[in-house]
Amino acid sequence: GIQVEQSPPDLILQEGANSTLRCNFSDSVNNLQWFHQNPWGQLINLFYIPSGTKQNGRLSATTVATERYSLLYISSSQTTDSGVYFCAGFTGGFKTIFGAGTRLFVKA
């Protein structure tokens, strides 16, 4: 079955809007990470967040490990936030498994 599932698959925002991206993960997946892939294909790590809440500027993330989900919050979105957001976790030791991603487009 699907081990890392992201929603929504696509999201269009007006600049300045807030959004929440969700990642559900199965029992065999741990140690969640969030990444941003910009329109040029570069992958940037955003958060390593096995549990709890972290914030970095306009971005924050919360993982509730006991309920097997993680949320990525983007506040006051900017056009530079466009791209694909991936969550990923570890399964079976050090094997990393990625979700399919949420494609975000922020309109000016």
Added chain:
Amino acid sequence: NAGVTQTPKFRVLKTGQSMTLLCAQDMNHEYMYWYRQDPGMGLRLIHYSVGEGTTAKGEVPDGYNVSRLKKQNFLLGLESAAPSQTSVYFCASSYTGMETQYFGPGTRLLVL
């Protein structure tokens, strides 16, 4: 620090040809990973290494081989390229296995 670098950035191969992709990191990381990303999809782990001289299979290892002779380098080989291996290949590294990974810029491979 250059971080994680990948060579080459783009390559076109004919079916049956071989090639090696090089990943280098200057962060003294123990763990290194090779992924492939197909259009509209997330990344899938091909092989990984938990230290110099070690390698292990990931989710989609068939058709690929790897070597980690030096701590800073992780090589991905295609012995006989197939059109199904057309993809973007990313290398990543991390200091320990259970922490965030740092990615290279990717290598675009087209197999005709």
